[in-house]
Amino acid sequence: MPWNPSADSRQSGPGWADGRGWSGRRPRGTIWFPVVLSVLLQLPGVLIAAHTAAADPLTLAAVLVAFAASFLLLLARAYPGPVLVAIAVLCTPAIALTMGPPLAAVPLAFAVVGAVVRSARVWAWWTVAGVAVVGPLGAYLLVGRPEAVIRPLVIALVLTLLVGVGEAIRGRRERYREVSRQVAARRESAAEAERLRIARELHDVLAHSLSQISVQAGVGLHLFESRPDKARESLEAIKSVSSQALEEVRGVLGFLRAEGYPAARAPEPDLARVPVLVETYRRAGLDVRYDDALTSAPSAASQLALYRIVQESLTNIGRHAQARTVVIRLGEDGGEYVLTVADDGRGLPEGETDGKGMIGMRERAELLGGRFETRATEGGGLTVEARLPLRKAEDA
Numbered sequence: 001m002p003w004n005p006s007a008d009s010r011q012s013g014p015g016w017a018d019g020r021g022w023s024g025r026r027p028r029g030t031i032w033f034p035v036v037l038s039v040l041l042q043l044p045g046v047l048i049a050a051h052t053a054a055a056d057p058l059t060l061a062a063v064l065v066a067f068a069a070s071f072l073l074l075l076a077r078a079y080p081g082p083v084l085v086a087i088a089v090l091c092t093p094a095i096a097l098t099m100g101p102p103l104a105a106v107p108l109a110f111a112v113v114g115a116v117v118r119s120a121r122v123w124a125w126w127t128v129a130g131v132a133v134v135g136p137l138g139a140y141l142l143v144g145r146p147e148a149v150i151r152p153l154v155i156a157l158v159l160t161l162l163v164g165v166g167e168a169i170r171g172r173r174e175r176y177r178e179v180s181r182q183v184a185a186r187r188e189s190a191a192e193a194e195r196l197r198i199a200r201e202l203h204d205v206l207a208h209s210l211s212q213i214s215v216q217a218g219v220g221l222h223l224f225e226s227r228p229d230k231a232r233e234s235l236e237a238i239k240s241v242s243s244q245a246l247e248e249v250r251g252v253l254g255f256l257r258a259e260g261y262p263a264a265r266a267p268e269p270d271l272a273r274v275p276v277l278v279e280t281y282r283r284a285g286l287d288v289r290y291d292d293a294l295t296s297a298p299s300a301a302s303q304l305a306l307y308r309i310v311q312e313s314l315t316n317i318g319r320h321a322q323a324r325t326v327v328i329r330l331g332e333d334g335g336e337y338v339l340t341v342a343d344d345g346r347g348l349p350e351g352e353t354d355g356k357g358m359i360g361m362r363e364r365a366e367l368l369g370g371r372f373e374t375r376a377t378e379g380g381g382l383t384v385e386a387r388l389p390l391r392k393a394e395d396a
Contacts, residue, residue, distance in 0.1 A: 031074060034110040038070035045094075045103040059097045066094035066104035073110055080115040081123030087111045088127045095155055096138050105155050112159050116166025117173065124163055132156035200360050204308045204315075205249055213238050237283050270303040271330070274310055278328070281314055287324055288314070293331035299391040305364040306330065306339050306388065309372075312357045313341040313384045321345025323381060335390045336370070342383040347376055361386065 042063075049063040069090035076083045087107050094104035108131075115124040135152025220234030271292070278288045298306065310328060317323050323345030330339050358374065361384070365372035370388035377383045 062094040081120035
């Protein structure tokens with residue numbers, strides 16, 4: 001089975017998963033480590049073979065070839081399978097002819113482990129099998145003694161054990177790769193959730209504020225000549241809404257400031273600010289009634305979600321509903337906080353799907369384990385209802 005280096009490199013994750021350390025870079029010189037070690041370990045064998053070269057030139061040639069095969073390990077990262085086969089072919093004669101420690105097998109050992117680690121496992125198994133079969137036969141033919149077959153067989157057994165070592169290293173790298181993927185996935189998920197949260201907050205703040213500014217500006221222009229006092233009230237409302245919006249935007253984006261330069265963050269809106277929100281729409285000419293029947297204080301997350309749903313509902317009513325009366329009710333029912341916002345406007349046009357505002361309100365309710373739905377108001381208009389699990393402030 002041919003090995004695809006590009007495919008293997010794509011599978012490698014960051015950090016230790018691809019042998020580069022958590023910094024993402026391989027330590028300098030690691031590609032030369034097996035080469036240098038193989039050369040140093042084979043030097044005694046080369047010197048011994050050179051000393052006896054006159055009596056046994058064939059052994060010297062085989063030892064020198066095995067010595068030169070060490071430098072093929074420089075190509076092992078790119079072509080682990082072919083390099084393993086080439087080193088096996090070059091080292092087997094030296095393994096069969098030399099006596100004493102099998103130093104000529106050192107580059108072959110490095111090549112076997114490297115091939116398994118780099119997913120060239122089929123190449124490794126077939127090479128070990130070839131050494132086990134061809135090695136003893138070649139040793140018998142070259143040396144002419146039956147006991148010569150023992151050495152290649154022992155080498156083949158050791159190479160089989162090294163295949164297991166390579167599998168262990170490969171398994172360890174795979175575990176690191178999986179950990180790296182999971183960490184990256186969690187970071188990406190957290191970043192996406194934070195991005196959606198910021199987008200939702202900014203949408204609610206800006207949509208409400210700009211809608212209010214537009215309504216108040218229209219009222220001010222309409223009454224500028226006939227009732228300057230009312231026009232002045234509209235300008236004051238614009239100033240108040242814009243200042244509040246600026247504070248909320250700073251609160252949402254405050255943590256994005258560079259480390260070491262913390263921004264002052266305004267408290268997140270809660271239900272105590274709903275009457276102020278209602279009053280701004282009353283000034284714009286909308287008849288808004290607010291009935292707060294809560295018997296306990298919700299958690300901060302629940303208060304923020306309920307406030308934003310009221311805010312977005314009023315924004316939609318002011319922009320699209322053409323309503324004159326709005327009734328906001330907040331209470332508790334069956335272990336849930338229940339918020340309803342009903343208007344007498346034109347309701348949702350037939351066939352119209354939920355816009356981003358409706359989607360944002362539904363997401364806020366569902367993130368807290370609640371429900372969100374819309375229905376037609378009796379007598380015309382639209383009713384928005386949100387139900388959140390009962391979570392008191394002291395339990396949050």
